[in-house]
Amino acid sequence: MNKEELQKIKEYALERHIPIIMDDTLEVIDEILTKKKPEKILEIGTAVGYSAMCFSEYLVQCGRIDTIERDEQRVLEARENIKKVGVEEKIKIYEGDAVEILPTLNEQYDVVFIDAAKGKYPFFLEQALRMLKPDGVILADNILYKGYVMSDYNKHKQRTAVTHLRQYIKEITENPDLETTILEVGDGLAISKRVK
Ligand code: SAH
Ligand code: MG
Numbered sequence: 001m002n003k004e005e006l007q008k009i010k011e012y013a014l015e016r017h018i019p020i021i022m023d024d025t026l027e028v029i030d031e032i033l034t035k036k037k038p039e040k041i042l043e044i045g046t047a048v049g050y051s052a053m054c055f056s057e058y059l060v061q062c063g064r065i066d067t068i069e070r071d072e073q074r075v076l077e078a079r080e081n082i083k084k085v086g087v088e089e090k091i092k093i094y095e096g097d098a099v100e101i102l103p104t105l106n107e108q109y110d111v112v113f114i115d116a117a118k119g120k121y122p123f124f125l126e127q128a129l130r131m132l133k134p135d136g137v138i139l140a141d142n143i144l145y146k147g148y149v150m151s152d153y154n155k156h157k158q159r160t161a162v163t164h165l166r167q168y169i170k171e172i173t174e175n176p177d178l179e180t181t182i183l184e185v186g187d188g189l190a191i192s193k194r195v196k
Helices: 003-016 021-034 048-057 070-087 097-105 118-133 145-150 154-176
Strands: 040-044 064-069 090-097 109-114 130-142 177-184 191-193
Touching: 003 040, 003 048, 003 070, 021 048, 021 109, 021 130, 021 191, 040 048, 040 118, 048 064, 048 070, 048 090, 048 109, 064 070, 064 097, 070 090, 097 118, 118 130, 118 154, 130 154, 145 154, 154 177, 154 191
Parallel strands: 040 064, 040 109, 064 090, 109 130
Antiparallel strands: 130 191, 177 191
């Protein structure tokens, strides 16, 4: 993997305010993936491919990441980036709305990374659980959404997202099959391990 190219892609994404994974969040996930050595990862929200390329380092040989992105421009850019970095064998991009694509997938994943429309997190969770291996882990980025999720006051604009993020947190904490930790790294990361 061409790390210099990956660094350039990261900087270029940050310059344009594309919401790529934050360094401290990535550090936590790196640790999880190092232990887990995943064979298959599902990512919801590719953007320009940055997080998927970072995760691809931790796959076992012949492992794969399936990642979904609905923005046509970003899909094009992600495909170019993945080639530049030399990881095109490891990452498969599905172009379209994850709400439509997820129900068509029938794979088993070691890790699911949720990083797309906040209002859809409960639906993404349902789909992630359907495809998660018995010892798999679901990671949800932006779960604290700039502190709005834990605050009483929310502007109308954020209300729907906040409601759905709170519902997501309620479901993962109440589900007896999951062991959940919520970390204040980056914009908030929920880690849910399937224990049965
Ligand atoms: N995981 C990336 C960042 C993703 S940003 C990284 O860390 O590098 C979130 C992305 O999700 C955006 O590019 C947005 O277009 C996409 N997205 C949002 N809702 C989506 C949906 N319903 N289906 C597919 N992609 C979606
Ligand atoms: Mg994110």
